[in-house]
Amino acid sequence: MGDVRKIYIVGNWKMNFTPGEASLYLHKLSKKVTPGKDIQIIVAPSMISLQTLSLQVNRREFKLAAQNINGRDFGAFTGEVSAAQLRGIVDYALVGHSERRYLFYEHDKITREKVAAALRNRIVPILCIGETLNERENGETDMVIRDQLIGGLSEVVKEDMDKVIVAYEPVWAISSNKDAKLATPDEVEDAVRQVRKHVAEVYGEKVAEALPVLYGGSINNSNAGTYLRIEGVDGLLMGGASLIADEFSSIVDIAKEVRDERD
């Protein structure tokens, strides 16, 4: 069909690996995983490993993402790391991951500042959004998607929207959550359509169409193909699977197959 949209495969390592382990793991990954045409592989190690890995990584193969950033550039913010400090070390940053929202009480004002800080510092924000099980059961999915999306993007001007990625990750589908369950392709397709609809309302159809929208939640090598083939899904944000080199590399191979089908 001549569709050459990039496919993003993002591995969020969460709070795993010491810096030494992270370095060895990246080395292992770079031997196993071969990126293909139009496939962008991104890994998000712990903050403490980023600088070492930035010296080690071949940026033509893998890009680095921070799992979090602070929305201010410098100042008296004990324990925080800013996008200004990460500039040049990472190309991407996760913003508003549900673990940040629900375990560390980050609300939309904070995600908005972080998205703006990322852009100000030439880092592509990957804005994560998604509803809890309770919210889905109460019929609030679309409202949550809209609020988190519009809340997170409210300082972004149209000209910068080509430097933003959105990841839809329903909290109830994340593997580390008790009773996690797989989202159905219809549920994902619906949510991703809502994302583009809300973006179109603010920024217009063209921007919405061009926006990369990823899916995350219990991705593994048996379901990656299904999720990647959903209309409107431009890639995957994976947690657990990204910690296993064989799994990671077979998911990248699946992405290559999907990419080739689109030619």
Ligand code: 13P
């Ligand atoms: P899992 O792939 O382990 O469900 O984690 C998803 C996630 O939270 C990625 O950011």
